[in-house]
Amino acid sequence: MTTTPPEPALRVGGVHRSYGRHHVLRGVDLELPAGRLAGVVGENGAGKSTLLNILAGRLSPDAGTVHCPGRLGYCPQQTVLNPAFTVDQHLRFFQVAYDLPDLKRAHALLEVLNFTGYRRHRVAALSGGTRQKLNLTLALMHDPPLLLLDEPYQGFDWDTYQRFWDLAAELRDRGRSILVVSHIAFDTARFDRLWHLEAGRLVEGAGASAAPAPTPAVPR
Numbered sequence: 001m002t003t004t005p006p007e008p009a010l011r012v013g014g015v016h017r018s019y020g021r022h023h024v025l026r027g028v029d030l031e032l033p034a035g036r037l038a039g040v041v042g043e044n045g046a047g048k049s050t051l052l053n054i055l056a057g058r059l060s061p062d063a064g065t066v067h068c069p070g071r072l073g074y075c076p077q078q079t080v081l082n083p084a085f086t087v088d089q090h091l092r093f094f095q096v097a098y099d100l101p102d103l104k105r106a107h108a109l110l111e112v113l114n115f116t117g118y119r120r121h122r123v124a125a126l127s128g129g130t131r132q133k134l135n136l137t138l139a140l141m142h143d144p145p146l147l148l149l150d151e152p153y154q155g156f157d158w159d160t161y162q163r164f165w166d167l168a169a170e171l172r173d174r175g176r177s178i179l180v181v182s183h184i185a186f187d188t189a190r191f192d193r194l195w196h197l198e199a200g201r202l203v204e205g206a207g208a209s210a211a212p213a214p215t216p217a218v219p220r
């Protein structure tokens, strides 16, 4: 009896994207199986956010295909939060948008990321790191099979940075696929696969922007 290999969570082929005459992506190919934690690193301006926007369906490629059979969670580099609303109100809006029966998972994520105490605080009054915790929670709270995370640990303190990686490992172990995009990758050993976005294409391996875990590797 032959068994069909499981469908990858994400399959990308020959993606090109230009802004005017600036040809940013020049044939990106990528396949992400279920239950993998993968990274894309690249210098500032390499096209990482452009790629993630295309994968998330927020931007059209000029050419190429993106196949993603399930739901996805997208954590954008720029938080899309309303400063006038509280953390709880954001959770409620996204509960409706995701059609979730309850907020159990969202509240568990608040605990994991250690910001339950801010539930009634308005976004305007939150620190940058706490806003990013909310940004990440909104991307994860519906527990999708594929996560696209753009600079997800920006602004995190050391403890939260560690909590982020524990959470990512737990999601991976539950079969979720995670693609983390960053201009710099400490702790490269945490990734099952790592690509470098270079001259508009993905090159497998650490590449110039990746650094082995320095001591101390504290993100700022």
Ligand SMILES: Nc1ncnc2c1ncn2[C@@H]1O[C@H](COP(=O)(O)OP(=O)(O)OP(=O)(O)O)[C@@H](O)[C@H]1O
Pocket: 019, 022, 024, 042, 043, 044, 045, 046, 047, 048, 049, 050, 051, 077, 182, 183
């Ligand atoms: N809307 C736009 N119009 C014109 N050029 C753009 C636009 N968005 C991005 N670019 C350009 O495309 C290139 C890639 O940008 P992108 O934001 O994807 O890079 P990045 O790798 O995510 O950078 P960073 O690490 O600084 O976030 C840059 O040169 C940028 O100036």
